[in-house]
Every structure is written in C-alpha cells, then in structure tokens.
Amino acid sequence: MTVPAAFSKLSLSDDMPPTPAPSSPRTGRTYSLATELVYTEHSDQYNSSSMPLYQTATFKQTSNAGGAEYDYTRSGNPTRSHLEKHLAKIMRARRALVVSSGMGAMDVISRMLRPGDEVIAGDDLYGGTHRLLKYLSTHGGIIVHHVDTTSVDAVLPVLNEKTAMVLLETPTNPLIKIVDIPGIAAAAKAANPNTIVAVDNTMMSPILLNPLELGADIVYESGTKYLSGHHDLMAGVIAVNDAALGEKLYFTINASGCGLAPFDCWLLLRGIKTLGVRMEKQQANAQRIAEFLEGQGFKVRYPGLKSHPQYDLHWSMARGAGAVLSFETGNVGVSERIVEAARLWAISVSFGCVNSLISMPCRMSHASIDKKTREERQLPEDLIRLCVGIEDVDDLIDDLQTALVQAGAVTITPNGMRAGVPPEVEAELAAAAAQH
Ligand SMILES: Cc1ncc(COP(=O)(O)O)c(C=O)c1O
Numbered sequence: 064m065t066v067p068a069a070f071s072k073l074s075l076s077d078d079m080p081p082t083p084a085p086s087s088p089r090t091g092r093t094y095s096l097a098t099e100l101v102y103t104e105h106s107d108q109y110n111s112s113s114m115p116l117y118q119t120a121t122f123k124q125t126s127n128a129g130g131a132e133y134d135y136t137r138s139g140n141p142t143r144s145h146l147e148k149h150l151a152k153i154m155r156a157r158r159a160l161v162v163s164s165g166m167g168a169m170d171v172i173s174r175m176l177r178p179g180d181e182v183i184a185g186d187d188l189y190g191g192t193h194r195l196l197k198y199l200s201t202h203g204g205i206i207v208h209h210v211d212t213t214s215v216d217a218v219l220p221v222l223n224e225k226t227a228m229v230l231l232e233t234p235t236n237p238l239i240k241i242v243d244i245p246g247i248a249a250a251a252k253a254a255n256p257n258t259i260v261a262v263d264n265t266m267m268s269p270i271l272l273n274p275l276e277l278g279a280d281i282v283y284e285s286g287t288k289y290l291s292g293h294h295d296l297m298a299g300v301i302a303v304n305d306a307a308l309g310e311k312l313y314f315t316i317n318a319s320g321c322g323l324a325p326f327d328c329w330l331l332l333r334g335i336k337t338l339g340v341r342m343e344k345q346q347a348n349a350q351r352i353a354e355f356l357e358g359q360g361f362k363v364r365y366p367g368l369k370s371h372p373q374y375d376l377h378w379s380m381a382r383g384a385g386a387v388l389s390f391e392t393g394n395v396g397v398s399e400r401i402v403e404a405a406r407l408w409a410i411s412v413s414f415g416c417v418n419s420l421i422s423m424p425c426r427m428s429h430a431s432i433d434k435k436t437r438e439e440r441q442l443p444e445d446l447i448r449l450c451v452g453i454e455d456v457d458d459l460i461d462d463l464q465t466a467l468v469q470a471g472a473v474t475i476t477p478n479g480m481r482a483g484v485p486p487e488v489e490a491e492l493a494a495a496a497a498q499h
Pocket residue numbers: 164165166167189191192232236263265266284285286287288297298299413
C-alpha cells in the first residue's frame with residue numbers, strides 16, 4: 064500500500080494497532096482514557112496542531128491505474144481515517160467507522176440481517192430505533208422481539224438459532240433501565256454462536272462504558288450526543304474487534320454512501336478532546352439534580368441514586384452514571400407546565416450537549432412509538448427527561464425549583480416544598496382539559 068508522505072507515520076493498514084498515536088511511548092504504562100482523548104498524533108507536513116481538514120471529494124492519482132490510498136471521499140478521506148483510528152483507540156476497538164448519524168449507524172448494522180432473521184431488542188429504547196426496527200419487520204421480513212432486557216430471564220425464552228442480532232441499550236432511553244450486557248451476551252452466544260450482540264452506547268459514551276470489553280460484538284453510538292458535545296453536528300460511530308465484521312460494515316458504508324463528511328469528522332475530532340471534562344462536570348451536576356428532585360419526593364430514575372433498582376448492576380459495568388435522568392410528576396398537564404416554565408433548561412430533544420435540556424419523551428423523542436405501544440410498555444406520559452449540561456448547578460436547581468413551583472408540581476408547606484400537585488391545581492388543569 065502506498066502511503067502519501069503527509070501520512071507516512073499513520074497506521075493506515077488494518078493490521079496495525081488501531082491508533083495513530085502510541086499508547087505508551089516511554090515507560091510501558093498505558094495512558095488513561097482521559098489522556099487518550101486529547102492525545103493524537105499525525106504527520107502533517109507543516110506540523111499542524113490540529114488534524115487538517117481534507118475538504119475534498121476527490122484525490123488526484125499519479126497514474127492511470129489509480130491505486131492511491133484515497134481516491135474519492137465516499138470511500139475514504141484522511142480526516143475521516145484519522146477520526147476512525149482515534150475512536151478505535153478510545154472505544155477499545157480494533158476498528159471504528161463513522162457515518163452521518165446514529166440512526167445511519169444502526170441502518171448500516173441492520174443491513175447484515177436477512178428476511179427470516181430474528182432480532183431481540185428492549186421494550187424501552189430510543190424511539191428512532193423502535194421506528195427502524197418496525198420498518199424492518201414490516202418491509203424486510205425481520206422478526207423483532209421486544210422484551211424486558213433488564214432481565215436475562217426475560218431474554219432466554221426468545222433466544223433461538225434464528226436469533227441473528229441482540230440489540231441492547233443501557234441505560235435505556237428514557238426510562239434509564241439497566242441492561243446486563245455480559246449476562247445477555249453470554250446467553251445469546253450459547254443459543255447461537257453467530258448471533259451479533261450490538262450495544263447502543265450513546266447514553267454512556269466510551270469514557271464511562273466499553274461494551275466490547277463486556278461481550279458485545281458491535282458497539283455503536285450517536286456521535287451527535289456526548290462525543291461531539293455541542294449539538295453542532297450529526298454523526299454515528301460503529302466499533303468492532305472482528306476484522307471481517309469491520310470489513311462488512313465498511314462495504315455497506317462505501318456502497319450506500321453514508322460515511323461522515325470531512326468537516327463533520329473534523330468537528331467531531333475537536334469535540335472528543337473535551338469529552339472527559341464535559342462528562343465529569345455533567346454527571347456531577349446530574350447527581351446533584353437527581354438528589355434534589357428525589358429529596359422533594361419525586362420518583363427519579365438515575366443510576367447515580369442508590370434507590371435505582373439496578374444500581375449495583377450499573378456500577379458493575381460502568382465508570383459513571385452519565386448525565387440523563389427522568390422523573391414523573393403524576394400529572395401530564397403539570398409536566399407540560401414545568402417544561403414550559405423552565406428558562407435555563409432548553410426545551411429540546413437530544414442529550415450530551417454542554418447546555419441543559421428538558422423534554423417530555425412521549426411528545427418528543429419517543430413520539431414515533433405509537434400511544435398504544437407506549438402504554439403497553441408503561442412509558443409514563445407525564446415523564447420529564449433532563450439532560451444535564453455544564454452550567455452552574457445551583458443556577459440549574461434554582462431554575463428547576465422555580466419551574467416546579469410555577470407549574471404547581473409541589474405543595475408548599477411550612478417545612479419546605481414536597482412533590483405533589485395541590486388539589487386546586489389539579490382542578491384547574493381538569494377544567495382546562497375539559498374545555499379542549
Ligand atoms: C440512544 C440513542 N441511540 C441512537 C440515537 C440516534 O442518533 P442520531 O440522532 O445521531 O441519529 C439516539 C438519538 O437520536 C439515541 O438517543
């Protein structure tokens with residue numbers, strides 16, 4: 064393989080370690096993930112500190128036979144290659160691939176399925192994932208089983224030799240349930256050694272969880288979220304350890320043309336550098352906010368709280384609780400009012416951004432799951448999801464507290480406030496609902 068001079072020190076071959084930078088250049092100790100996130104090396108001819116952006120669709124060839132390392136950006140681009148090698152390193156993978164969105168990543172993965180194949184997925188999962196699975200079952204002849212993946216026992220009865228893929232998400236979006244990745248991966252492989260165990264790691268990011276080390280074959284995530292951190296790009300990331308699997312996935316990406324555009328690769332490279340500090344601050348803020356809400360008497364779902372029913376399972380796999388939590392108010396109208404009364408918290412889908420966001424999943428991120436299915440899956444309509452950013456946590460709590468009071472989500476007592484809609488607010492909301 065001919066390596067252009069500017070990249071002569073890059074490991075462009077798949078046989079090389081999945082990193083453009085040595086992990087332990089001197090003493091033999093391995094750098095921690097926080098260091099790996101910021102430390103990259105490339106051999107730009109001008110020693111640029113930041114990886115150059117190759118904003119080009121084509122690459123000139125030196126002969127009529129072509130054959131240079133790059134020819135066309137859909138097939139490969141140096142900025143994308145650098146990002147993919149950097150991601151492989153931080154995702155503890157042999158190969159990483161980047162595509163145009165998280166759903167694009169799932170689409171690429173799902174193209175390995177054939178009519179008649181069976182897929183097992185959770186009964187609480189991102190609405191877009193549900194939508195794509197539904198499409199595949201309606202139009203692609205794929206049989207999809209949605210089961211409670213928080214219990215290995217619930218997965219066992221649907222595992223069989225036709226199980227081609229098990230699709231896991233942990234913590235789940237938006238009910239923050241925890242999935243036993245090693246337990247389910249082992250059970251799936253026992254039922255069918257060819258089953259692909261794919262884990263959506265969007266909620267955790269590689270700084271907190273590495274599913275490939277827990278038995279997954281594929282880990283994918285929406286790079287739109289924590290990896291980029293600023294809500295200024297869409298991206299999807301896929302990582303694997305099996306070289307043949309990586310080649311299959313790359314084939315689909317090149318054939319279908321969904322590889323991430325160079326500028327977005329460059330932006331994502333920039334975002335990844337601050338993943339460690341962003342996540343540290345975001346989850347410290349999330350912990351305080353979860354404790355504040357629980358302290359008021361709300362039912363809060365967050366794996367940083369000891370009250371989380373799967374607290375131990377979560378911490379047996381992950382290095383942190385993340386920064387997404389959800390809570391219930393007991394009244395849809397009150398939840399609507401809270402969301403609209405918040406000021407610092409932007410009403411927005413998505414998460415992982417430096418700004419704090421508030422949303423009602425049933426109306427927004429999970430609206431693509433029909434009402435009947437949401438009911439069957441016990442997705443509370445009044446659920447509020449908080450995606451915590453890096454602002455001052457006291458400002459965030461103050462804003463939330465004001466919104467709770469304004470919305471009538473709490474009863475004010477001489478000893479402070481307690482979760483609970485006062486009867487007069489309930490009556491007012493019931494009257495307003497009756498008018499509509
Ligand atoms: C858990 C999860 N996985 C995948 C996706 C899809 O990512 P994207 O929006 O980048 O397509 C999302 C959100 O959109 C998500 O929340």
